[in-house]
Amino acid sequence: MDLAKRMEEDVFAMKTLEDDVYFSQNMDSGVFSIKHLDDDVFSIESGADGIIFHNDFSADQADNDDDDDDKIKQDLKLKRQSSTYEDVRSFVQEDKLSKEIEDAGTLHGLNNYINNTVEWWKSKKINVAVTGNSGSGKSSLINAIRGLKPKCCGAAPVGIRETTTEIQKYEFPESDKVVLWDLPGMGTEKFKQETYTDDMGFYKFDIVVVVTANRFLENDIWLAEQALGHGKNVMFVRTKLDSDLANAKRDDPDNFDEIKCIETIRRDIEDHISNRGVADLSEGIYMISSPDRGKYDFPVLVKKLKGLLNIKGVAICRVLQQLLEKEIKAKRDAAKREFTSRKVASALYGFLPVPKLETALNKHAVAKIREICLEKFSLDDDSLAKVSKELDLSVDTLKTYHLSAFNTEQLNHVEKLYCQTEEYRFNTFRRYSKYFVPIVGSILSACKAPHTIQDCVDIICSIMAEDEYYLVQLRLEKLEKQLRPLT
Template identity: 30%
Template sequence: MDDPFVSHLPIDEIKEALQNQDSATAAAMIQNHLDKQNNIPLNIGITGESGSGKSTFVNAIRGIDSRDERAALTGCVETTTVVTPYPHPNYPNVTFWDLPGIGTMNFPADKYLQEVGFEKYDFFIIISADRFRENDVKLAKEIQKMEKMFYFVRSKIDHNVRDEERSQRDFNLKVTLDGIRQNCVEGLQKQGFKAPQVFLVSSFELHMYDFHQLEETLERELPAHKKNALLMAMPNISRGIIDKKKEALHTKIKYLAFVSAFIASAPVPGLSIAADLSMLVSTVVEYQVTFGLDNKSLQSLADSANVSFNDLRAVMKSPLSATKITTELIVKVLSLSVSEAALIAAEEGSRMIPVFGIPVAMTFSFLSTYRALSTFLNMLADDAQSVFTRALGLDTSV
């Protein structure tokens, strides 16, 4: 994966600060850059005709049950009457906009993009529950003219599969899905699209059908600086997504380790350790939330997967999962590693060495932070894979 942080990192300013022996400023620059990367805005417009399942999709992609107070309203009739933003519960910089159905009285097709504020969206997802109709095509063509991306999503596939399974003597899932997809593609081709791509999705079973391909397509076609925002907000519906999240989080570790090293250059006993512990706590909280291993996310997963919370907890091995992350807990986990404890002790002890003490302390600080965060990330990523496997009832050997 390309490193999303290097391209905009103020390298020259950091070098200048270090040449002026101003390590605190260098550390602040890196931390400020990381904070900005974590808050890059991503606005996604979810649109289509009324009753197509837009609101249900918005809830599903945010990992929220329809009964949650933060959920978009769902129902058999048009429930979205105004443009409504739904920030991701853990990544508020990512907003899913539930747009009113195109062609409704208040949002006629010919004025739709103007009425919903076209400019604010990075891309659109056009949803249909059966076939894509004239209004969907009009909207797609207008989006195309304005040089923004859009994606056709055929929703409620689980309903179609169940209906076909009941009615066909020799039911074949692949044949059924290929038929639905081809029907949608041919319908769009008749209306002027040469090679449309249609993603088959069930909002209640995101791990099945084409949602993974949709996620990969969005990630591939987004500008580089937006990709990380999308990835972090994606639900953990495949081992591949968990692995990509782990890789993205790992790219940040060396920068956090540099921050730790620069702080260690200050000749103040105990300052570096205190700062490192604070950084470790906040970063592990980020890991926990990203992998859905906080208690709230786990309970939501248990409810949607129809498994018990305790069943999910039973497959987790890390002491950092499904618990409140505190300084005391981090110290306890670090103390279990002899090598990590030795690095921390060496950092403080090296400060007593004349001339070379501070550079040596900085090196130890970098190494201890890098190793600790790498270990914590591996532990939590492994637990995320185990929880995913248990929630879906998959064979752990797959």
């Protein structure tokens, strides 16, 4: 049966044997979808010009390949992410997770592990280092981020002289799980460059904010390079923008344009940093005036910073995702090698030249395999009832809108799965040879039947493994929200 003919069906599943990829389509929506265990996210759109394949991961990579600089930035970003994942890997006690999975199964084991560990994860603090030379406005920036005026109780001390001579700790007013560290300037007799990162305990910081009131100096750029080299997220902040704009307006009032002036300063800083060999500006350059918290880049800076404060929760979920992905793949591959007795029995059914007997018995075998796999991949009704409580979604909603095992026609009607799989793999003669050629035809039919059952097993296991992985992703999305220090 050719692909065009198959697309006339309301719903179909097609197996690509070489790539182990399965497609499902609901013609009411006209959109194909794949939840893929190997990270690539595909969607396939049925349009007037035929089938259009979209691969979000590949598209991103292709865009980056068009520009070497963008590729370098992407590589560095991935390095930062990888470093963060390694930093929090100790938070994920793999032995405890494995024990829960062994006792309760993949999905329920994950739920039990999360529920027993989430409060401990929430207690972990996010550390933000704010550093820069004397007079750059570090303390004023910290006060502005915390929403405090300089003379308020608990505010960081500010002044025209260097006021930070020791590492100072300040908590976010919105969460005691976020700590801002005001670091002394580097390059003084007390804090020499060669030992600065060790003296400051640089390894403990999740985010580094480099602050200047002018052009970023050699010390600032060197420090940013050290942070980037250790996989840290770096934010460049240019303070006292209001003073620069006032000076520019005073010097040339007739031609002064605030927006153009700001962009000129920004480009000058970007060029200066890039010329010094820092290819990655990490999280960007923010032009601010600390007293004016509603102007310039300050609102964007705070929004970006709050987004980065989710870094540990995101990293924990990513580590769990990687572990569970490996677990589900192993279970899927093992399940595909099971059901040997049913495959042997199908060969016997295939040998017997009794009309409709082979099809009826093998359909029943496939139905039993589907039932066993539903329980194996936590998709049976009892398992989904537990999962639905964790996800705050009803079982009907999960089945109808999220799980392919329940809205793919063949897995709802296994007689279609068996017949279409057989039809897809074998031509008409092979399917009916035992009725045309005695003995030889029966032997051919007996050889055919186990392959058809195996194909059905492959399809069932692959779709259900994808569904279980998708439920894992939904649970980890909920966990990531639970671990956000700021809402």
